[in-house]
Amino acid sequence: MKIPAPQHSGAVGVARPRLEAPDKVAGKARYAADAAVPGSAFGYVVTAPVARGRVRHIDSEAVRGMPGVVGVLDHRNAPRLNPEAGNFFGPDGSLRLLQDDAIPYAGRPVALVVAETFEQARTAAAALRIDYATATHDTGFAADHPSARPASTAFGPDAEIGDVEAELAASAVIVDERYRTPEQHGAAMEPHSATAWWEDGRLQVLDCNQGPFTMAMTLAVLLRLDPAQVRIRAEHVGGGFGSKSMLGPHLVLAAMATTVLDRPVRVTLTRAQVFQTVAMRPATEQRLRIGADTDGRLRALHHEAAFAGSPIAEYVENCPEPSKVLYAAPAIRTRLTTVPLDILPPYSVRGPGLTPGSFALESAMDEVAERLGMDPVDVRLRNEPAAGPVTGLPFRGRNLAACLHEGARRFAWHTRDHRPRRRREGGLLIGTGMAATCFSTGALPSSATITAETDGTYTVAIGASDIGTGARTALTAIAADALDVGPERIRLRIADSDLGLAWAAGGSRGTTSWAWAITMAAAELRAAAPATRPFTVSADTSEAFAALPYAERHAYSAVFTQVAVDPATGEIRVRRLLGVFAVGRIVNPLLARSQAVGGLITGLSTALHEDGTRDRVTGRNANPDFAGYHIAAHADVPGIEAHFVPDHDPDDPSGIKGIGEIGTVGTAAAIANAVWHATGTRQRTLPLRLDRVLEPGRTEGDLPVR
Amino acid sequence: MKEFAYLRPTRIHDALTAAAGRDDVRYLAGGTNLVDLMKDEVYRPAVLVDVRHLPLDGVRDAPDGGLVIGATTTNSDVAAHPHVRLRYPALSQAILAGASGQLRNMATVAGNLLQRTRCGYFADPSQPCNKRAPGSGCPAIAGEHHNHAILDWSEHCAATHASDMAVALAAFDAVVHYETLDGPGIVTLADLYLPPGTTPDRETTLPAGALITAVALPGAAASRRSRYRKVRERASYAFATVSAAASLDVRDGRVHDVRIALGGVAARPWRARHAEAVLAQQAATTEHFRAAARAELEAARPLRGNAYKVALAENLITAVLDDLAASHDGSAAPYDTQEGSR
Numbered sequence A: 001m002k003i004p005a006p007q008h009s010g011a012v013g014v015a016r017p018r019l020e021a022p023d024k025v026a027g028k029a030r031y032a033a034d035a036a037v038p039g040s041a042f043g044y045v046v047t048a049p050v051a052r053g054r055v056r057h058i059d060s061e062a063v064r065g066m067p068g069v070v071g072v073l074d075h076r077n078a079p080r081l082n083p084e085a086g087n088f089f090g091p092d093g094s095l096r097l098l099q100d101d102a103i104p105y106a107g108r109p110v111a112l113v114v115a116e117t118f119e120q121a122r123t124a125a126a127a128l129r130i131d132y133a134t135a136t137h138d139t140g141f142a143a144d145h146p147s148a149r150p151a152s153t154a155f156g157p158d159a160e161i162g163d164v165e166a167e168l169a170a171s172a173v174i175v176d177e178r179y180r181t182p183e184q185h186g187a188a189m190e191p192h193s194a195t196a197w198w199e200d201g202r203l204q205v206l207d208c209n210q211g212p213f214t215m216a217m218t219l220a221v222l223l224r225l226d227p228a229q230v231r232i233r234a235e236h237v238g239g240g241f242g243s244k245s246m247l248g249p250h251l252v253l254a255a256m257a258t259t260v261l262d263r264p265v266r267v268t269l270t271r272a273q274v275f276q277t278v279a280m281r282p283a284t285e286q287r288l289r290i291g292a293d294t295d296g297r298l299r300a301l302h303h304e305a306a307f308a309g310s311p312i313a314e315y316v317e318n319c320p321e322p323s324k325v326l327y328a329a330p331a332i333r334t335r336l337t338t339v340p341l342d343i344l345p346p347y348s349v350r351g352p353g354l355t356p357g358s359f360a361l362e363s364a365m366d367e368v369a370e371r372l373g374m375d376p377v378d379v380r381l382r383n384e385p386a387a388g389p390v391t392g393l394p395f396r397g398r399n400l401a402a403c404l405h406e407g408a409r410r411f412a413w414h415t416r417d418h419r420p421r422r423r424r425e426g427g428l429l430i431g432t433g434m435a436a437t438c439f440s441t442g443a444l445p446s447s448a449t450i451t452a453e454t455d456g457t458y459t460v461a462i463g464a465s466d467i468g469t470g471a472r473t474a475l476t477a478i479a480a481d482a483l484d485v486g487p488e489r490i491r492l493r494i495a496d497s498d499l500g501l502a503w504a505a506g507g508s509r510g511t512t513s514w515a516w517a518i519t520m521a522a523a524e525l526r527a528a529a530p531a532t533r534p535f536t537v538s539a540d541t542s543e544a545f546a547a548l549p550y551a552e553r554h555a556y557s558a559v560f561t562q563v564a565v566d567p568a569t570g571e572i573r574v575r576r577l578l579g580v581f582a583v584g585r586i587v588n589p590l591l592a593r594s595q596a597v598g599g600l601i602t603g604l605s606t607a608l609h610e611d612g613t614r615d616r617v618t619g620r621n622a623n624p625d626f627a628g629y630h631i632a633a634h635a636d637v638p639g640i641e642a643h644f645v646p647d648h649d650p651d652d653p654s655g656i657k658g659i660g661e662i663g664t665v666g667t668a669a670a671i672a673n674a675v676w677h678a679t680g681t682r683q684r685t686l687p688l689r690l691d692r693v694l695e696p697g698r699t700e701g702d703l704p705v706r
Numbered sequence B: 001m002k003e004f005a006y007l008r009p010t011r012i013h014d015a016l017t018a019a020a021g022r023d024d025v026r027y028l029a030g031g032t033n034l035v036d037l038m039k040d041e042v043y044r045p046a047v048l049v050d051v052r053h054l055p056l057d058g059v060r061d062a063p064d065g066g067l068v069i070g071a072t073t074t075n076s077d078v079a080a081h082p083h084v085r086l087r088y089p090a091l092s093q094a095i096l097a098g099a100s101g102q103l104r105n106m107a108t109v110a111g112n113l114l115q116r117t118r119c120g121y122f123a124d125p126s127q128p129c130n131k132r133a134p135g136s137g138c139p140a141i142a143g144e145h146h147n148h149a150i151l152d153w154s155e156h157c158a159a160t161h162a163s164d165m166a167v168a169l170a171a172f173d174a175v176v177h178y179e180t181l182d183g184p185g186i187v188t189l190a191d192l193y194l195p196p197g198t199t200p201d202r203e204t205t206l207p208a209g210a211l212i213t214a215v216a217l218p219g220a221a222a223s224r225r226s227r228y229r230k231v232r233e234r235a236s237y238a239f240a241t242v243s244a245a246a247s248l249d250v251r252d253g254r255v256h257d258v259r260i261a262l263g264g265v266a267a268r269p270w271r272a273r274h275a276e277a278v279l280a281q282q283a284a285t286t287e288h289f290r291a292a293a294r295a296e297l298e299a300a301r302p303l304r305g306n307a308y309k310v311a312l313a314e315n316l317i318t319a320v321l322d323d324l325a326a327s328h329d330g331s332a333a334p335y336d337t338q339e340g341s342r
């Protein structure tokens, strides 16, 4: 069908605070673990301490008699699950809990103890004796690990354009370096919780997730139910960052327990269990080879990435994505390898693929500029492609150059002396750095229903999810403009799988996808010009989506930063962090800024702090809490600036692109490049831990500056 | 968490009686460490004796120009006390460099001294740990020990003591006062903590059931010119990687009095007596500071994954002494009690 022209009554583009903010501040907003479901029992998850092996015996009889215990689920009495059930990448063994005695990774749930109270369940779980048969495990990731194999091509094939070796041979300068990034966790503030119960033949679930519709579909497959039998709601979600974009173990266990025990069951993970049982970003190791001419033009770009995986589920950490999009080069080659290990299957976390991938690419681009003695901004501008460097497809709104120019202007970049280790303040070394980046955008099929009510208001129903981003507020503005009424006349219903097909809050595609469906339904409603009310229309964007022309659709950003490094201690402090974004039309400047600033902060965390470590002997997570797994504290966060350049996607009815993750993506490379500029030493391993930066034998009194 | 009885005595004798002869009774102060460990079932006490209603709160002047700090005085109150800030600025800085405002409002002096290590294996009863379960082994030595000890550890345990406050107290020769049913006792901070040896589960020399009543700081001119510097993996709200408390009195360009203590390097706050001895009467120069730091760290035995702490401790000692020496000629404020993060 033809895409209807957008209406602009003026709600879109206006800075409005989140609609649910007063409720959240007053403690009235109910999160998954807050809802009181009458008659609930509480499940406590028991996890395996060994990274590979078998459950030999579980002495569940011994705890069944303990105070309050309602039941114990393990592989002997749990309902059988459908092995076909999976995630975006296919069947996923991390969903098939309590099906057999095998332990494929440390932290694997092996039992659920259910009791009248959480505390009773926890006490009984602590008393549960389990006998394990341990097998030799392997959790040591390395790109050249013998089990390395080509990754799934779910995000497209490897690139192979031109003759990389010939172009490298003809290059004036060559950078050939390896970059490493650690395991990282979503680290959302709200721990995962779900309450499940059967009601009139339907499985009802209150969960915290990033997309109730997709979760319900997956759960129906997993439990072999008719999709109409499953209803999942997730009204308020305390952050996701990818960690709530797949069916969580808490939900699978709650659904099984309520089925067996015939009463509502709530399962809430402890913080340590969130780290151990909810998928993380895998460790990566990347090699970049870039060849360039003396004028800064790239000849060859070769990006090889390996990431840790699992034999029981497919996943793709698509690190080379920016190397297929950002720069023109006659030869581009990408390779993507996965190394299956005895770890929890990884999954998407905050800017999957691009966060580690752009760290490698944009660090290497800085090294190209260094070897050429050029301004790193100029090197990037010199390599602007006219069309997709690998696909040859046209770009839809490519405003990277605008981001670079605007960022450089605001940062007074032209005053920079590009040579490293030239500036000091007392014992501190000062440096600046930048990075460019992209993030793939676009809408995915969704549906919306709008009812024109008799009182002149409109009920807009869409299976969207608001994980704290402000989606509710943004969609209300979209609906108001599309219906040409004030936002106060919109009543938005979201976060319920019963509301129909809807993409999740994931891939920075939530608002884009949902807004399209709402705009379409609103156009149909206005076209119908109903004489009587209530009057309801529904719209589904699947067909319009399928009819979209192939194109390179991306958001862009340029990040500039200044850091101070104390070489005596290795401490790095970010002093200024500036992001300029081309992310399509801005629906709500206040919320957009929050997203961008939040993204920059998580990028800063990625650069300096986040480090999921494993015990090399046991293969277990070694820092499964917020005292051990550091994210930036307030004192680490400088004044952050986020600016937007005019941008829009011509194919999207609202001109929206997507804003969630791009803020995170470019930040780590910008900071690492600034640390090089300050110290003269390249840091190619994240995080930029102080032990990696520290200069032995040097303090202010004897600090050499070139 | 196991169920427990809760007592709230107002007289010291009642508290001592409740705890006497039992190993399943614990004193509860701010609870910021104890309650966490109970939730994780590291501690499973049958009785908690709340000490916060005992008459042990407050800071008072001692006749020798020092201070006596009551055991239940909160960390926040100690850090803010004007006499602490004036006479022992490093103590105030150390406390403010620890935890968060909310925690410091709850945490007490005695609780801070007796907090347990942050070694991740210790807090997880599903793993072996000699300190928690004697004889079960020490997984940290072969496993994760990025933030473990470099000095005086044993193959039975390489954990560090986590307190910032105790590092400053060690530099100032603090004395711990306690009560038992047999009467009062004292122990210097230097003698309070035991090296791990073969019994890392035994951490202090306090008699069983002892109730800490106060910490006394002797008066000393040098302590007024003191600093605490904490290096950690983020700008705030993290335990020390390595920290240093030092005081320095320079006369005629020579070191007249110097005290140095390190945190994050051993199972106790590490008084760097060797470095102090090397510096005595030496010219106050960067070279001498560094040489003294090296002399102290000759005894260091880093593990596979924490050798950086040796270089870091050396740099830190040198930098802090440099700072203090510079403050002698008025180029830096000696009484700065801000949380010294940069």
Ligand SMILES: Cc1cc2nc3c(=O)[nH]c(=O)nc-3n(C[C@H](O)[C@H](O)[C@H](O)COP(=O)(O)OP(=O)(O)OC[C@H]3O[C@@H](n4cnc5c(N)ncnc54)[C@H](O)[C@@H]3O)c2cc1C
Pocket (backbone or CB within 6 Å): A627, B026, B027, B028, B029, B030, B031, B032, B033, B034, B035, B036, B051, B071, B072, B075, B097, B098, B099, B100, B103, B106, B107, B108, B109, B110, B111, B112, B113, B114, B115, B162, B163, B164, B165, B210, B211, B212, B213, B237, B238, B239, B240
């Ligand atoms: C998130 C977090 C971050 C932290 N960061 C830091 C940091 O950066 N630096 C730092 O130094 N500390 C830090 N801490 C630790 C904090 O300082 C301690 O938890 C606190 O000082 C303990 O004091 P409390 O009064 O709460 O002790 P409690 O937890 O009540 O007790 C601790 C122990 O002391 C015993 N005890 C208490 N009072 C007495 C007494 N009068 N006589 C005998 N025994 C007694 C108790 O029985 C118990 O064994 C942090 C803690 C947390 C939770």
Ligand code: SF4
Pocket (backbone or CB within 6 Å): B117, B119, B120, B121, B122, B128, B129, B130, B131, B132, B137, B138, B139, B140, B141, B156, B157, B158, B159, B200
């Ligand atoms: S270092 Fe000490 S506290 Fe840590 S695991 Fe070993 S014995 Fe336990």
